[in-house]
Amino acid sequence: xxxxxxxxxxxxxxxVMVAAVLQILTPLLPQLGIGEPIGARSDAVRTLITPAGWxxxxxxxxxAGSLAFAIWQLLPAQRGNRLLQRVRWPAAGAFFGNAxxxxxTQVYGLSAISVAIIAxxxxxxxxxxxxxxxxxxxxxxxxxxYLPLSALTAWLTVATTVNIAASLRFHGVExxxxxxxxxxxxxxxxxxxxxxxxxxxxxxxxxxxxxLWALAAIYAAGGQxxxxxxxxCAVAALLVVGGAxxxxxxxx
Numbered sequence: 222x223x224x225x226x227x228x229x230x231x232x233x234x235x236x237v238m239v240a241a242v243l244q245i246l247t248p249l250l251p252q253l254g255i256g257e258p259i260g261a262r263s264d265a266v267r268t269l270i271t272p273a274g275w276x277x278x279x280x281x282x283x284x285a286g287s288l289a290f291a292i293w294q295l296l297p298a299q300r301g302n303r304l305l306q307r308v309r310w311p312a313a314g315a316f317f318g319n320a321x322x323x324x325x326t327q328v329y330g331l332s333a334i335s336v337a338i339i340a341x342x343x344x345x346x347x348x349x350x351x352x353x354x355x356x357x358x359x360x361x362x363x364x365x366x367y368l369p370l371s372a373l374t375a376w377l378t379v380a381t382t383v384n385i386a387a388s389l390r391f392h393g394v395e396x397x398x399x400x401x402x403x404x405x406x407x408x409x410x411x412x413x414x415x416x417x418x419x420x421x422x423x424x425x426x427x428x429x430x431x432x433l434w435a436l437a438a439i440y441a442a443g444g445q446x447x448x449x450x451x452x453x454c455a456v457a458a459l460l461v462v463g464g465a466x467x468x469x470x471x472x473x
Contacts, residue, residue, distance in 0.1 A: 233309035234295055240316030241291035245284050247320040248327070256327030266331050266387040269404040269443035269450050272379075276438030279431065283376060286369025287316060293365040304352065304362055311348040312370065315377075318342030331387040339377065339384050346374040347418075354422045368427050375415070375431035379439075382411045404443060405453035408436075412457025416464030424469030432461050 251258045263271060290312065294305050322338040329335075353367050386407060389395075396403045415432045419425055436454045444451035 230295070230300070231309075233313065234300070236313035237294055237309050237316065238291045240313045240320065241287045244287065244316045244319040244323070247323040250324060250327050256324075259323060259326055262326050262330050263387065266390040268383075268386045268390055269401055269447055270383055270386055270408055270439050271442060272383065272435055272438030273441040275441075276435060279376060279434060283369070283373050286372060290365050290369050291316075293361065299361075302362075304356060304358070304366065307352045308349045308366065308370075311345040311352075315342050315345035315349070315370075315373070318345060331384060331391050333388050333392065336381070336384050336388045339381050343374070343377045343381050346370065346377055350374045350418065350422060350425075350428070354425070367425075371422070371425050371427040372431045374418075375428040376435065378415060378418070379411060379432060379435040382407050401447035401449040404447070405449040408439060408450065408453035408457050409460075412436075412453075412460035415457070416460040419461065419464030420468045420471070422468055423471055424465045424467070426465065429461055429465040433458060436461070 248259060250256050260274070260277070293299060294302070294309060294312075299305055318338055318341050322335055322342065325332075325338060326335050349366075349370050353362075353371070358367055386404065415428070419429055422428060436458050440451055440454040444454050
């Protein structure tokens with residue numbers, strides 16, 4: 222996608238940069254005595270589809286990618302980039318959404334409000350995902366837009382479904398004997414959503430890889446406790462691989 226060189230810095234460019242930094246800083250609030258760590262809040266309402274703790278280390282890469290995108294879109298050569306003109310405000314919305322979600326979760330827990338916030342964040346990212354799937358990308362756009370924001374979209378797709386399950390438990394809605402079946406159903410539905418996104422996104426490999434990472438973490442946790450969860454992870458993984466294959470064939 223061609224660039225129009227030069228141009229002045231806009232409010233959208235600044236918003237992206239500020240939000241990218243804010244989403245990194247907000248999870249540090251407990252170190253200032255405000256709220257409790259997100260991990261502790263998550264453990265308090267852990268369900269069978271809560272990923273194993275090691276999965277959340279991916280946030281280091283997601284934050285780095287978001288920050289790289291925020292810096293790249295500020296460069297003079299990118300100020301007239303037409304793809305960036307379409308995705309800057311949604312990106313700012315997604316980064317601010319991450320920051321607000323972290324602040325709310327640390328102070329109040331994984332309530333229904335946290336679901337609304339993370340759903341908003343995912344919608345913003347899906348707008349970007351679609352925009353990146355509709356155009357021929359330059360090398361810079363692939364590395365600084367397509368790769369980091371597709372990865373973030375995949376993680377938020379899984380996180381939204383996990384957040385819904387955790388929120389139900391937060392509000393006292395327990396699955397009882399049907400908990401494993403409900404969790405397995407949620408995982409398969411998430412896999413169907415991911416497969417559809419991959420077909421629409423021309424076999425987006427960063428999205429597929431991150432989604433499979435999340436499924437592996439769910440299998441490593443709930444999948445070791447309930448056979449239904451393990452089976453659901455396998456089905457969802459097949460759906461993701463199939464969606465990526467079909468999407469890639471559409472390009473060819």
